[in-house]
Amino acid sequence: MHASLDKIVDDGLCLGCGLCAAVAGPEAIEMGRGTDGDLRPFAKEGLTNDDVTLINQICPSLRIEGLPATRQAEATNHDLIWGPYEDMMLAHATPEDVRYEASTAGILTALGIMLLDTGKVDAILHVKAADNPANFGQATLSRTAAEVRAAAGSRYGPTAALASINDVLDSEKAIAVIAKPCDLNALRNLAHHDKRVNETIHYWLTMICGGFQPDASFREFVTNHGLIPEEIRKVRYRGYGCPGPTTIESPHQVMDFHYLDFWGEDESQWSMPLRCKICADGIGEAADIAAGDAWDGASPDRQDSLDDPGFNSVISRTAAGQALLNEAMARGYITKTEEVDPDFMSRVQPHQVAKKKAGLARMQGLKEAGSVAPEIVNMRAEELSALLDEDAYQSEYEGAKRRAHAARFSPSDT
Ligand SMILES: Cc1cc2nc3c(=O)[nH]c(=O)nc-3n(C[C@H](O)[C@H](O)[C@H](O)COP(=O)(O)OP(=O)(O)OC[C@H]3O[C@@H](n4cnc5c(N)ncnc54)[C@H](O)[C@@H]3O)c2cc1C
Ligand code: SF4
Numbered sequence: 001m002h003a004s005l006d007k008i009v010d011d012g013l014c015l016g017c018g019l020c021a022a023v024a025g026p027e028a029i030e031m032g033r034g035t036d037g038d039l040r041p042f043a044k045e046g047l048t049n050d051d052v053t054l055i056n057q058i059c060p061s062l063r064i065e066g067l068p069a070t071r072q073a074e075a076t077n078h079d080l081i082w083g084p085y086e087d088m089m090l091a092h093a094t095p096e097d098v099r100y101e102a103s104t105a106g107i108l109t110a111l112g113i114m115l116l117d118t119g120k121v122d123a124i125l126h127v128k129a130a131d132n133p134a135n136f137g138q139a140t141l142s143r144t145a146a147e148v149r150a151a152a153g154s155r156y157g158p159t160a161a162l163a164s165i166n167d168v169l170d171s172e173k174a175i176a177v178i179a180k181p182c183d184l185n186a187l188r189n190l191a192h193h194d195k196r197v198n199e200t201i202h203y204w205l206t207m208i209c210g211g212f213q214p215d216a217s218f219r220e221f222v223t224n225h226g227l228i229p230e231e232i233r234k235v236r237y238r239g240y241g242c243p244g245p246t247t248i249e250s251p252h253q254v255m256d257f258h259y260l261d262f263w264g265e266d267e268s269q270w271s272m273p274l275r276c277k278i279c280a281d282g283i284g285e286a287a288d289i290a291a292g293d294a295w296d297g298a299s300p301d302r303q304d305s306l307d308d309p310g311f312n313s314v315i316s317r318t319a320a321g322q323a324l325l326n327e328a329m330a331r332g333y334i335t336k337t338e339e340v341d342p343d344f345m346s347r348v349q350p351h352q353v354a355k356k357k358a359g360l361a362r363m364q365g366l367k368e369a370g371s372v373a374p375e376i377v378n379m380r381a382e383e384l385s386a387l388l389d390e391d392a393y394q395s396e397y398e399g400a401k402r403r404a405h406a407a408r409f410s411p412s413d414t
């Protein structure tokens with residue numbers, strides 16, 4: 001049985017990634033903003049049954065796939081939580097200005113710049129800040145180092161990173177993609193149906209991701225601080241330090257907030273959509289390289305962040321990813337400071353460990369509640385679930401059921 005677009009949206013599972021609109025075309029689906037303000041697909045007259053069949057196979061809220069099985073088998077190391085990998089390290093962009101401006105320490109930006117400088121790709125598909133609404137992200141194709149650098153930083157608002165992927169696959173010969181793990185899961189899904197994906201995307205880079213912030217939560221935050229959401233014209237969530245201030249500009253004033261004041265003191269306060277809460281791949285299993293933060297317990301320390309130069313935790317998952325890191329070190333684009341291991345990653349990303357273990361229980365809870373739920377493909381879902389004792393499994397299962405019921409009333413408040 002196929003899920004309709006409305007069902008994916010009404011169940012609170014749509015991420016607004018734009019892939020369905022890209023493959024079905026503008027006569028079939030248009031991206032717009034739903035009643036909650038977030039990005040959503042809207043079906044038009046041209047939407048066919050074949051379109052819906054394909055969307056059911058590629059939507060990242062219905063299917064989550066990591067690396068293809070053959071690439072997984074080639075990996076030197078396999079960790080039950082962290083998946084296939086070649087190496088794990090702490091590192092930063094070597095140029096101090098890139099390290100400073102970027103979200104954590106500039107690894108993704110430095111790699112993007114090197115890929116263009118060395119002619120390995122013609123363009124980088126990634127995400128810059130949107131003009132309007134300024135809290136959103138917007139897909140962009142960067143062809144120069146300056147363009148890559150201008151899009152450094154994290155976009156924590158709704159972002160249709162894949163809205164233009166069909167045109168990009170049509171027009172480009174060799175690109176790298178830097179996008180969220182779920183965007184890469186979606187592209188791995190699409191690769192089964194569209195050979196242009198593997199022909200065109202030469203490097204798959206991602207960030208470790210805890211979730212994005214729904215528009216309603218952003219609006220509530222700025223309103224509580226005396227700002228008018230419609231007047232906000234620029235938002236920089238991070239960068240210019242690690243994590244750097246969250247800077248929100250209106251015509252009348254510029255306000256800076258500490259990351260902890262914007263997101264909350266710990267991960268339990270993060271506001272995010274249902275799909276992010278039940279995400280089974282925030283660790284970027286579909287990527288050649290995944291880069292994240294490296295703070296103990298996943299939150300920065302207020303005192304340390306006054307002068308933290310920034311260190312990325314970096315996982316290379318494939319031989320291609322490892323070769324890229326080696327070349328970036330040899331050419332002086334990035335600097336490795338320390339070798340780390342899965343235990344270190346689990347210490348700095350405890351929420352990701354919990355999400356990996358809970359994946360299957362949560363999907364089963366969603367299904368039991370009559371919701372759509374992503375199928376977890378090639379990511380050790382059963383073995384990870386076996387790490388939960390019976391009480392923990394039941395609690396995750398019941399929690400997902402409750403959230404699925406609540407999502408029908410308020411998708412971003414579950
Ligand atoms: C929504 C979100 C949630 C995150 N949650 C966590 C977390 O829980 N734990 C953790 O360790 N790290 C998290 N990160 C990752 C972290 O913020 C940094 O992106 C990561 O450490 C890489 O740092 P960097 O300095 O190498 O990135 P940069 O060099 O600044 O490059 C970032 C790249 O990511 C692209 N990008 C930014 N936002 C988006 C977006 N919304 N969609 C697609 N591409 C985007 C940019 O275009 C840029 O190319 C999150 C990032 C995002 C966007
Ligand atoms: S493909 Fe993306 S935008 Fe379309 S329904 Fe799925 S998550 Fe939403």
Ligand code: SF4
Pocket residue numbers: 015180181182183209210211212275276277279280281282
């Ligand atoms: S938490 Fe998962 S679903 Fe949410 S934005 Fe991150 S990768 Fe995508």
